Amino acid sequence: MNEKELQQSLATLELCRAQLQSLADQQQLIQMSLEENARAKETLSSFKETPIDSEILVPVGGNSFVFAKVGSNSKAIVGIGSGVSLEKSVEEAVKMIEARINELVETFTKLGEKRSTIEAQSSQLSQKVQQEYQKIQNRS
Numbered sequence: 045m046n047e048k049e050l051q052q053s054l055a056t057l058e059l060c061r062a063q064l065q066s067l068a069d070q071q072q073l074i075q076m077s078l079e080e081n082a083r084a085k086e087t088l089s090s091f092k093e094t095p096i097d098s099e100i101l102v103p104v105g106g107n108s109f110v111f112a113k114v115g116s117n118s119k120a121i122v123g124i125g126s127g128v129s130l131e132k133s134v135e136e137a138v139k140m141i142e143a144r145i146n147e148l149v150e151t152f153t154k155l156g157e158k159r160s161t162i163e164a165q166s167s168q169l170s171q172k173v174q175q176e177y178q179k180i181q182n183r184s
Contacts, residue, residue: 045176053173060166067159074152078145085141092117092134 045053094100094117101109120137123129132140 045172050173050176053169053176057166057169057173060162060169063162064159064166067155067162071152071155071159074148074155078148078152081141081145081148085138085145088120088134088138088141091120 091100091114094114096114096117098114100112100114102112103109118134119131120134121129122132122137122140124140
């Protein structure tokens, strides 16, 4: 390996590190979305058992809640993307959320596999670079 190849290998290692960080960030966002969807599924499943006219606490964000009365426990509004929401039965809403959770888990897994592949490649390249550095130092 000559000096130019060594520099290219170092640049490739840096690119691998950046890719790994990007993948880790994406996985973190997916994990947060998974947790949010799991809470939504759990809440909807519990909500359908709530008696009509019961007083409940509705989260409004920032650990804040408002009191509300249940007018219907059979329907929910579910976001379908791009700021669009639809009224669905609670059962349909739960199924939609379950499908979303499955997609997120699949994406999370694929990102993990990609991370593993890049980590393995990076490790091999790092070992080669270290060996070349040792050869150069031994010549000096």
